[in-house]
Amino acid sequence: MTLAPERPTTAATRTGVNSRLSVTSAEPRPQRPELKKSGRPNPAAHLTPEQIEEIGRELDAIRAEVMDSRGAKDAAYIRKVIKTQRYLEMGSRAALLFSGVKVKGVRPFWWIGTAGLSVSKILENMEIGHNVMHGQWDWMRDPKIHSTAWEWDNASPSSQWKHSHNEIHHTFTNVLGRDNDLGYGILRVDEDQKWTLFYLFQPIWHVANALMFEYSIAAYDLELGGYLAKRKRLSDKEKAEFRKNAQEVVEKIKRQATKDYVVHPAMAAATFTGSARHTLTANLVANLVRNVWTNTVIICGHFPPGIETFEKTSIEGETRGEWYLRQMLGSGNIAGSKAMHVMTGNLSHQIEHHLFPDMPSNRYAEIAPKIRDLMERHDLKYVTGSLAKQVGGVYWKVVELSLPNKVEGKRRRDVILKAAKKAIKGKGGQGRRY
Amino acid sequence: MTATLNPTDRTRGTGRSAPLAGVLDGARKVAQALATPLVPSDYLDLIDPLRSGADLRGRIVAVTPETADSATITIQPGRGWAGHVPGQYIRIGIDIDGVRHWRAYSLTHRADTADGLITITPKAIPDGKVSNHLVRSTKPGTLVMLDQATGDFTLPATLPDKVLFITAGSGVTPVIGMLRSSLDDLDDVVQIHCAPSERDAMFRDELLAHSVAGRIRLHENHDDVAGVLDLADLDDLVPDWREREAWVCGPTGLLDAAEAHWEAAGLADRLHVERFRPSVVEPGEGGVVTFDRSAVTVDADGGTPILDAGEDAGVLMPSGCRMGICFGCVVPLREGAVRDLRTGEITSTDENSGTVPIQTCVSAAAGACAIDL
Numbered sequence: 001m002t003l004a005p006e007r008p009t010t011a012a013t014r015t016g017v018n019s020r021l022s023v024t025s026a027e028p029r030p031q032r033p034e035l036k037k038s039g040r041p042n043p044a045a046h047l048t049p050e051q052i053e054e055i056g057r058e059l060d061a062i063r064a065e066v067m068d069s070r071g072a073k074d075a076a077y078i079r080k081v082i083k084t085q086r087y088l089e090m091g092s093r094a095a096l097l098f099s100g101v102k103v104k105g106v107r108p109f110w111w112i113g114t115a116g117l118s119v120s121k122i123l124e125n126m127e128i129g130h131n132v133m134h135g136q137w138d139w140m141r142d143p144k145i146h147s148t149a150w151e152w153d154n155a156s157p158s159s160q161w162k163h164s165h166n167e168i169h170h171t172f173t174n175v176l177g178r179d180n181d182l183g184y185g186i187l188r189v190d191e192d193q194k195w196t197l198f199y200l201f202q203p204i205w206h207v208a209n210a211l212m213f214e215y216s217i218a219a220y221d222l223e224l225g226g227y228l229a230k231r232k233r234l235s236d237k238e239k240a241e242f243r244k245n246a247q248e249v250v251e252k253i254k255r256q257a258t259k260d261y262v263v264h265p266a267m268a269a270a271t272f273t274g275s276a277r278h279t280l281t282a283n284l285v286a287n288l289v290r291n292v293w294t295n296t297v298i299i300c301g302h303f304p305p306g307i308e309t310f311e312k313t314s315i316e317g318e319t320r321g322e323w324y325l326r327q328m329l330g331s332g333n334i335a336g337s338k339a340m341h342v343m344t345g346n347l348s349h350q351i352e353h354h355l356f357p358d359m360p361s362n363r364y365a366e367i368a369p370k371i372r373d374l375m376e377r378h379d380l381k382y383v384t385g386s387l388a389k390q391v392g393g394v395y396w397k398v399v400e401l402s403l404p405n406k407v408e409g410k411r412r413r414d415v416i417l418k419a420a421k422k423a424i425k426g427k428g429g430q431g432r433r434y
Numbered sequence: 435m436t437a438t439l440n441p442t443d444r445t446r447g448t449g450r451s452a453p454l455a456g457v458l459d460g461a462r463k464v465a466q467a468l469a470t471p472l473v474p475s476d477y478l479d480l481i482d483p484l485r486s487g488a489d490l491r492g493r494i495v496a497v498t499p500e501t502a503d504s505a506t507i508t509i510q511p512g513r514g515w516a517g518h519v520p521g522q523y524i525r526i527g528i529d530i531d532g533v534r535h536w537r538a539y540s541l542t543h544r545a546d547t548a549d550g551l552i553t554i555t556p557k558a559i560p561d562g563k564v565s566n567h568l569v570r571s572t573k574p575g576t577l578v579m580l581d582q583a584t585g586d587f588t589l590p591a592t593l594p595d596k597v598l599f600i601t602a603g604s605g606v607t608p609v610i611g612m613l614r615s616s617l618d619d620l621d622d623v624v625q626i627h628c629a630p631s632e633r634d635a636m637f638r639d640e641l642l643a644h645s646v647a648g649r650i651r652l653h654e655n656h657d658d659v660a661g662v663l664d665l666a667d668l669d670d671l672v673p674d675w676r677e678r679e680a681w682v683c684g685p686t687g688l689l690d691a692a693e694a695h696w697e698a699a700g701l702a703d704r705l706h707v708e709r710f711r712p713s714v715v716e717p718g719e720g721g722v723v724t725f726d727r728s729a730v731t732v733d734a735d736g737g738t739p740i741l742d743a744g745e746d747a748g749v750l751m752p753s754g755c756r757m758g759i760c761f762g763c764v765v766p767l768r769e770g771a772v773r774d775l776r777t778g779e780i781t782s783t784d785e786n787s788g789t790v791p792i793q794t795c796v797s798a799a800a801g802a803c804a805i806d807l
Contacts (some may be wrong), residue, residue, distance in 0.1 A: 017742060020757040021775055021796065064777060076531030086480055135761035138791065141534040144476075147761045151471035168761035184569060263467045272748045320776075324759070357759045 020171075023056030023321040024230050037311050038192040039145050043329055048380060055378060056321025060286070061218040062370055063065075064355050075140050077362045078128075081342075082145070085123040092116030093243025096282050097268045100275035116288040119343075122293055124153045131361045133162055140359075157252045160245060164221040170357050174302060174330030181302065182309065184209065185225055188401045189303040189394070195404040197419040201364040202402045206395075213291035218249050259286065276398045293343075297334070300390040301350040303397060304332045328353040328375055332383035333368070335392055341365065351382065463509030483577060486513035492638065494576045495551065497568075504557040504567045504604065504620040504636050506542065511580060512554055518583030519547050519554075521608040521681075521708075525786055526554065527579030530567045534579070536786040537564045538710070540608035542581060547617040555636065557604035585710035587681065590614070593619055594679035598672060602628035602663070602684025603636075608708055609683060610637045613644070621730075623650040624672050628684065631658040635661045663688070665695045676701060684707040717771040718801035725749045725807045726768060734799045739775060741794035747807060751794060758796035767792045 021024060029049035036042050044052075088212035096113035129152030131137070137145045164180070174193055183189045187206055188199040209216050219225070227234070227242050234242070236316045260283035268275035278340050308329040315326070334340070334348035341348045341364075349364035352371055359367075385393075403416040454770030465474040475488060483491050490508040499505045509526075518524070523540045539554035558569040587608050606627060617623070632685045635654065645652035653671055655663045662785025667768055668675050676699060680759035687709045696705040720736035723743055728750070733743040734743035741763055744751045758776060771782035775796050782800075783790050789806055 017739065018736075018756040018795070021739075060776070066776070071531040072529070073532075075529060083480055088479060097521055133761075137762070138761065138764070140532050141787075141790070142527070142529075146791070148764050153471055162760070162762060163754070167762050169755035170759050171755040171757065187647075255467070259467055259470050263464065267468070320757070358761070424581075 014378045019317050019321050020323045021318055023060060023324075024051050025317070025319045027317065029053075029317070029319060029322070032314075036192070037313075040192070043308055043381065044325055047325075050108045051378065052321045053319070054321075055323050055374065056319065058374055059371075060320075062367055062374075063359065066356075066359055066367060070275075070360060070363075074360050075137075075142075078132075078137050078145060078360070081123065081127055085120050085128060088116050088123070089120040092120055096264065096275065096279045097271045098273050098275055099278035099282055100273045107278060110282055113279075114282040114285050116392070117282060118289040118293075121153055121286055121290040122343055125290060125294055126347065127342055128152075128296070128345075128362060129154065129158075130345050131381050132348070133158055134151050135168060135358045153256070155214040155249070155253050155256055156221045157248050158254075159217075160221040160249070161217070164261055166357070170354065172315070173327055173354060174307070175312060175315055175326075176309055178315075179310050180220070183303075184220055187303075187398060189299075189397055190309045191405050193401075195350050195401075195415075197416070197423050199402050200416065203398055206232060206398045210292050210295040211288060212286065213295040215253075220252065222246060222249050250429055260284075272349075279423065296387075296391055297344045297347050300387070301331060301347055302384060304385070304390045304393040305384060305397060306381055307332045324355055325380075327351070328380060330354070330380075332385075332390065335384050336386050336387060338365075338389070345382060351384075365379060440459070440488045451718070456633065457613070484510065486516065486769045488512055490514050490580045490582065492552070492578050492580045494572060494574050494578060495552070497572050499569075499764035500555060500636050501557075501634055503554060503569060506553050506555045507568055507572065508551050508553050509542075509578065509580070511550070515550070515552070515580075516582050518545065519588045521588035522583040522585040522611075523608065524552075524583050525581035528567065528572070530563060530578070533602035536562045536784075536788065537580075538786050540585075540611060540708075542607050542611045543577040543614065544611075555604070555607050555610075557636065585708070586681065587706055589616055589681075590698070596622045596674065597624070597679045598675055599623065599625040600628075600663075600682040600684070600688070601625065602688050603630070603634075603680075605684030605688070605708070605710075606636050607683075609681060612681070613641075613650070617644065618630040619648060624653070624675075624678065625650055626653045626655060626663065626671060627655065628655040628688075632656050639727050665691050665789065668695070668789040674687075679704055679706075681706045682710075712726055716801065717773065719783060721799040721803060722798050724802075724804045726804055727807055736773065736798050736800065737775070738798055739795050740772065740792075740797050740799060740803070740805065742806070743799070744794065751807070753795060756795045760795055761793060764788065765794055766806040768804040768806045771800040772797035772803060773800040 006141070032042050032045045034042060034045045034405075038395065047055075092113045092115075095109045095115075095116065097109075099107055099110040099113055101107065101109055101164075132145055132150045133147050136146040138147050139249065143149060148163070152161075154161070169179055169181040174182055176182065176190070183193065185203050186198075186209060188195060222242075222245055224246075231239070259410070261280055264283060265276040265280040268279035310326055310330070320327075328351055331350040331354040333351050334344065336344075336348055345355060346364050348362035349361075349368055352359075352364040352368055353361070355371065356367075372382045404412050406412065439503045466710050468474070471475060471491055478485060479488055482488070482492060490512050492511040492515075494507055495510050495628065496508040497505050498561045513516075517679075518541050523538045525538050526535050528725070529535075537556075539556050541552055542555045543551065543553040554568075555795055556565045558566045585608075587613075591611055593616065597783050599612075601609050611626070623732065625641065627635060627638075627641055631637070631639075632654075635656065638654075641650070644650045657663075667744035672678070672762075678697070680692075682689060682705065688707065688711055692705060692707060693702070696702050701793070720734055722731060723734045724731045725744060725747075730744070730747050730749050732743050734749040739756075741751050741753055750767065752763050758762075758774075767781070768789050769783050771780055772792050773780055775798055780800055781790060781792055781797070
């Protein structure tokens with residue numbers, strides 16, 4: 001039994017206290033098996049429990065160094081980003097008031113306004129909203145920039161998003177059957193996810209999901225799919241809970257749509273420059289651009305080739321060190337310029353973000369070399385690449401994994417046909433996705 | 435939504451004509467719809483944080499040293515500033531190293547100045563994070579959060595004929611505000627002004643000038659020469675103190691002594707004191723955790739997350755990842771101190787901070803705590 005000297009024994013021995021609070025464990029941790037259940041190699045099999053504990057300590061130290069040095073510079077950074085975004089939004093919306101005005105055959109205010117609004121919405125959702133709601137800025141004790149108070153320019157109400165994202169996805173990252181972000185329930189992005197006929201068409205689902213991303217995230221956070229599948233078995237209390245949440249989503253979408261598609265176009269109509277319709281299309285395009293961009297960034301976080309998934313049983317009694325290990329192996333970065341990092345909300349530093357989701361995003365870049373060094377020292381793959389490479393990898397996977405896995409002695413065509421026949425007969429047409 | 439839009443109902447009793455109120459209400463609704471999910475003030479605050487209708491803020495316009503460890507901070511308050519009665523204090527929220535801290539300071543400016551500026555005069559106390567920052571590091575131009583003035587350590591509307599002020603250290607700050615505003619109307623003022631030494635005496639020149647002009651009778655007590663003021667000497671220093679309405683402000687020892695002294699003379703109702711409470715919560719190991727609204731009290735050890743302690747006691751606690759990453763368990767700590775189980779870091783409240791949000795899943799009691807839940 002090993003206990004950290006600074007930790008009172010009561011913390012480690014008390015039953016029920018989350019094992020992920022500490023890099024050490026009261027019970028000895030098992031050695032990782034050579035192979036995962038699926039038969040694929042386990043990327044951390046070469047590490048002993050002691051080495052994983054040591055990795056945990058090293059990461060705790062990296063975190064402490066940054067968290068202890070948070071200060072005025074960091075506060076000034078987020079305030080500057082918020083200020084820039086709000087001025088950009090106001091400027092773009094002002095330009096759109098005249099979006100109908102034609103100069104030499106083009107509508108310059110439409111182009112300027114649409115571009116500005118797209119960038120503004122991306123900044124608002126990613127570098128600001130996502131990160132504020134992670135509690136990255138709670139330490140400032142500014143009630144206006146606080147995870148408990150923030151609402152974002154997105155269809156999904158922040159409370160529901162915080163639950164599905166911060167709690168489920170960040171705790172159970174890439175655990176098959178626990179982390180629904182792994183393909184969002186509509187994509188098969190890992191060979192260890194069970195194939196069903198539904199996935200045969202996943203390139204279509206994927207493109208539709210990207211275009212509608214804000215709404216699919218709202219439906220996903222609401223757990224709409226799960227509700228529809230299970231509604232006959234739910235208790236009255238669960239149904240009431242769902243109805244309350246659904247009501248909240250509907251209200252949010254109504255407010256969002258009224259703003260973008262009614263009130264701002266109406267304001268533009270008041271300039272008598274024929275700008276109402278163009279303001280509406282500008283908002284539509286800006287929302288689409290934001291949807292596709294955020295989807296693009298997010299699929300690069302966990303789906304590119306080389307990123308690992310984990311089985312449910314592998315996380316039982318997981319320590320903080322083992323959780324860190326899973327975050328490192330289950331995330332991938334995007335290499336790029338400083339501007340690109342900001343536009344991704346620093347989710348281009350996905351590995352660093354998943355290790356320390358409450359660390360201010362402007363600090364990920366400085367710890368990235370340390371994390372990379374730590375992983376390479378321990379023979380762990382630090383997945384990173386250009387945006388084009390990572391996106392290309394995911395799109396290829398979406399196509400490749402729409403088909404069943406190659407198994408010796410079985411033709412893939414036969415597997416598909418068998419599933420199709422079964423579906424036509426009405427047996428498990430939807431199939432189980434995990 | 436349309437069902438609730440009945441302007442006559444909404445404006446009844448406001449004194450505004452119904453059509454005007456209806457227009458204003460409509461404009462507000464449109465502004466709200468334009469700004470959602472934010473509110474219009476989020477945008478307006480960028481342009482003018484001091485506008486009327488905004489949360490009360492102020493901009494520091496000057497920092498003027500008084501003594502070696504005190505300075506007068508001149509602040510342009512927002513247009514929502516409602517004024518004050520001399521002797522009252524304000525709460526000021528200032529960002530230090532990126533973190534907002536709230537403290538209370540007496541207002542030291544004259545009540546009815548034409549420029550509308552207000553002043554506080556903090557004294558840097560050892561280890562005082564905010565007072566040291568204000569006195570030594572604050573730059574003009576800094577935006578601060580403010581609360582409206584409050585406090586009942588003030589002169590009554592009908593001024594008493596004879597007044598006694600006893601001030602010690604920065605305890606002079608509310609009294610200097612009263613003197614600046616009301617000295618012209620006060621006929622007979624005696625002030626005993628205590629300080630550790632002559633150099634440390636705040637507003638000494640100003641008080642001496644009044645004394646020389648014969649407008650107040652001033653007795654200075656510098657501890658390094660005269661020792662700490664003993665109220666037993668009051669009969670010698672101010673023989674008619676019993677006839678005077680008295681205002682006393684300074685350290686707790688002085689206030690306790692004054693209360694006892696006036697009580698013993700049967701004159702407790704003539705004494706007014708202002709207490710600046712100490713603001714430090716001493717962290718301990720474990721402690722009694724009170725869940726205010728649930729009316730539940732548990733004894734939690736220093737290794738148990740408050741989340742677990744609360745749940746075990748049947749409190750309905752918000753929770754999430756239970757490992758400190760999702761912020762789903764954040765609740766307000768109203769009073770006390772907690773320790774981060776991962777890092778050992780202490781988070782504590784003070785009487786000016788209001789509640790402090792904490793993550794209950796990684797926070798253990800570090801002494802008695804009260805949770806607003």
